[in-house]
Amino acid sequence: MSQGQISPSFYQPTAQELSQVRDMLISFPQRTPYPWLSQLLGHVLGEGGGKMLRPTLSLLIGKCLGYRAHLHVPMAVAVELLHTATLVHDDAVDDSPLRRGKATLNVLWDRTTSVLVGDYLFSLAAELAANTGNMEVIKLFAATLMNVCNGELQEKSFSHRIDVTREQYFSCIDLKTASLFSAATEAAALLSQAPAGSVQAMKNYGHHLGMAFQVVDDILDFVGEEREMGKPVGSDLLQGTLTLPALLLVERCPGGGPVAALFQGQDAEANLEKAIALIRDSSIIEECYAVAQGFQAQACQSLQVLADSPFRQALLDMADYSVQRQR
Amino acid sequence: MSQGQISPSFYQPTAQELSQVRDMLISFPQRTPYPWLSQLLGHVLGEGGGKMLRPTLSLLIGKCLGYRAHLHVPMAVAVELLHTATLVHDDAVDDSPLRRGKATLNVLWDRTTSVLVGDYLFSLAAELAANTGNMEVIKLFAATLMNVCNGELQEKSFSHRIDVTREQYFSCIDLKTASLFSAATEAAALLSQAPAGSVQAMKNYGHHLGMAFQVVDDILDFVGEEREMGKPVGSDLLQGTLTLPALLLVERCPGGGPVAALFQGQDAEANLEKAIALIRDSSIIEECYAVAQGFQAQACQSLQVLADSPFRQALLDMADYSVQRQR
Numbered sequence: 001m002s003q004g005q006i007s008p009s010f011y012q013p014t015a016q017e018l019s020q021v022r023d024m025l026i027s028f029p030q031r032t033p034y035p036w037l038s039q040l041l042g043h044v045l046g047e048g049g050g051k052m053l054r055p056t057l058s059l060l061i062g063k064c065l066g067y068r069a070h071l072h073v074p075m076a077v078a079v080e081l082l083h084t085a086t087l088v089h090d091d092a093v094d095d096s097p098l099r100r101g102k103a104t105l106n107v108l109w110d111r112t113t114s115v116l117v118g119d120y121l122f123s124l125a126a127e128l129a130a131n132t133g134n135m136e137v138i139k140l141f142a143a144t145l146m147n148v149c150n151g152e153l154q155e156k157s158f159s160h161r162i163d164v165t166r167e168q169y170f171s172c173i174d175l176k177t178a179s180l181f182s183a184a185t186e187a188a189a190l191l192s193q194a195p196a197g198s199v200q201a202m203k204n205y206g207h208h209l210g211m212a213f214q215v216v217d218d219i220l221d222f223v224g225e226e227r228e229m230g231k232p233v234g235s236d237l238l239q240g241t242l243t244l245p246a247l248l249l250v251e252r253c254p255g256g257g258p259v260a261a262l263f264q265g266q267d268a269e270a271n272l273e274k275a276i277a278l279i280r281d282s283s284i285i286e287e288c289y290a291v292a293q294g295f296q297a298q299a300c301q302s303l304q305v306l307a308d309s310p311f312r313q314a315l316l317d318m319a320d321y322s323v324q325r326q327r
Numbered sequence: 328m329s330q331g332q333i334s335p336s337f338y339q340p341t342a343q344e345l346s347q348v349r350d351m352l353i354s355f356p357q358r359t360p361y362p363w364l365s366q367l368l369g370h371v372l373g374e375g376g377g378k379m380l381r382p383t384l385s386l387l388i389g390k391c392l393g394y395r396a397h398l399h400v401p402m403a404v405a406v407e408l409l410h411t412a413t414l415v416h417d418d419a420v421d422d423s424p425l426r427r428g429k430a431t432l433n434v435l436w437d438r439t440t441s442v443l444v445g446d447y448l449f450s451l452a453a454e455l456a457a458n459t460g461n462m463e464v465i466k467l468f469a470a471t472l473m474n475v476c477n478g479e480l481q482e483k484s485f486s487h488r489i490d491v492t493r494e495q496y497f498s499c500i501d502l503k504t505a506s507l508f509s510a511a512t513e514a515a516a517l518l519s520q521a522p523a524g525s526v527q528a529m530k531n532y533g534h535h536l537g538m539a540f541q542v543v544d545d546i547l548d549f550v551g552e553e554r555e556m557g558k559p560v561g562s563d564l565l566q567g568t569l570t571l572p573a574l575l576l577v578e579r580c581p582g583g584g585p586v587a588a589l590f591q592g593q594d595a596e597a598n599l600e601k602a603i604a605l606i607r608d609s610s611i612i613e614e615c616y617a618v619a620q621g622f623q624a625q626a627c628q629s630l631q632v633l634a635d636s637p638f639r640q641a642l643l644d645m646a647d648y649s650v651q652r653q654r
Contacts, residue, residue: 034477034481034484036480036481089443092442094439111420112421113480113483115416115420115442115445116416116476116483117476117480118442119416119445119449119475120476120480122446123472123473123476126453126468126469126472127466127469127470130465130466130469131466133462138465139454141453142450142456142457143454145446145453146447146450148446149443149444150361150447152443153361153363153367153440153447154364157363
């Protein structure tokens with residue numbers, strides 16, 4: 001988290017466990033015998049990860065359903081590693097200069113290094129998942145990586161197309177984003193040896209939370225401050241990705257309006273500005289927030305199987321945060 | 328294999344099992360519900376893999392130590408998938424136009440697609456490894472990916488350096504190449520529930536075979552025909568990688584001779600030609616073959632724990648092939 005940002009309340013109940021997760025993440029660079037790899041891992045994991053939402057989810061659910069530190073901590077680390085690996089590969093292929101406010105491996109070294117470090121992080125995550133000794137968790141990890149790749153490939157296959165349906169959009173964000181959230185929550189419930197109903201409820205919670213989170217991400221791409229978001233407004237659209245706000249705009253404009261023009265390569269700057277203005281000045285953002293709130297509500301409903309506790313409250317707070325956050 | 332090439336004898340004893348492996352590889356594109364992913368996988372796996380050396384190793388060792396088709400076939404597929412994934416990522420970062428005589432994903436689509444398809448293949452391999460239900464095999468897969476990444480990063484860290492030692496070179500090729508061969512052989516022995524001594528012997532066999540294989544690969548980069556190899560002579564050196572033949576040349580030239588000049592960016596073409604000529608006209612190639620033969624001999628020695636059979640003979644033939652091959 002950046003300086004000056006107030007730490008959301010949901011971090012508090014598992015603050016101690018979260019610092020164990022951070023310590024483990026920070027320990028990897030020191031544990032490799034190869035100095036350069038150590039330096040690379042230090043750069044990516046040095047400060048112990050980003051927002052740490054996914055590991056926090058795992059820890060909170062572990063606390064709700066039966067906490068086993070020797071399983072939940074490494075699993076939370078594995079979830080964060082898998083997430084970080086996908087970010088490193090995203091940066092590698094996008095040639096992104098910045099991530100989490102720091103120069104990417106691409107900039108400091110090169111694309112080859114980024115791809116290899118991403119691969120290495122996958123293998124570290126796989127090793128930690130294997131170390132849980134829980135076959136369901138191991139299979140879940142493999143399936144999750146498969147889902148994330150599928151989601152990103154699907155998104156790519158929709159690139160610069162204005163005929164993407166809401167169903168296709170939801171399927172995409174389910175695969176590329178929500179699948180990792182639900183893996184974090186489902187795996188935690190499995191490691192607690194929770195009954196099947198609770199495992200399913202936690203999986204549902206993670207799924208809906210992830211959906212809300214991504215819809216809001218896509219909203220913030222249009223209404224966020226460039227300074228806060230660390231990327232220009234409308235960057236998804238500029239890259240040819242039709243997220244929910246743009247999709248709703250296309251639905252309202254016969255022929256696709258400025259989005260269609262932009263995707264056809266006509267006067268990018270003017271059409272992007274026009275699209276952003278139309279989205280901001282309409283009820284589209286409100287409508288998108290209503291969609292996110294729908295997912296949030298379903299996430300909260302899934303938590304009804306849990307007894308009341310500060311951990312359950314933190315999970316509710318997290319669902320709230322997924323919609324309220326400004327970055 | 329290219330048309331007209333005679334199939335080496337070691338494929339015969341497990342020809343039927345190998346065709347099951349090929350069928351399974353070919354089935355993946357058909358089993359995905361996403362048409363584009365199906366097309367991408369079809370391109371990479373369509374003809375059922377390349378030389379299939381690593382799956383053949385797994386099958387032969389399974390046959391020697393106790394064959395369990397439902398475990399050895401998927402594991403052989405997983406080994407080939409892991410290998411293919413690393414090739415796809417190599418091509419992604421090298422922007423290679425050709426692989427196995429076909430245009431790469433990079434050329435037909437783009438780098439993003441290559442990275443994502445590589446990641447997807449990793450996850451498929453991880454899923455198949457998980458499906459064996461054998462925790463040692465699962466951990467071996469994760470560790471192998473880690474080793475391959477380490478090896479490639481190490482090789483990269485030595486780029487354009489003439490002070491690489493033989494030990495560093497051997498450590499590099501062990502990690503990036505031999506580790507996958509030894510994973511293929513060790514995993515097969517583990518799935519046969521072979522005694523620890525046999526598992527270790529099969530691991531050693533795979534390791535030494537892989538070392539011989541890579542040393543010969545590095546020799547062929549200097550003495551092979553461009554047409555046969557599918558890449559220009561001396562391409563490793565041109566890319567700044569000091570393999571064994573070049574390393575021996577540097578040892579003989581005070582100051583590093585043409586290799587040092589090449590790595591310093593001086594008249595690349597002339598210095599590359601000079602280095603190739605010096606390597607070809609000296610005893611260096613002979614010396615490198617002696618090193619490869621040393622590894623081959625150690626590989627064969629490891630097979631003494633196995634009873635005589637056509638499968639064991641094929642493993643001996645494979646060790647022979649690893650040194651004799653012309654491409």
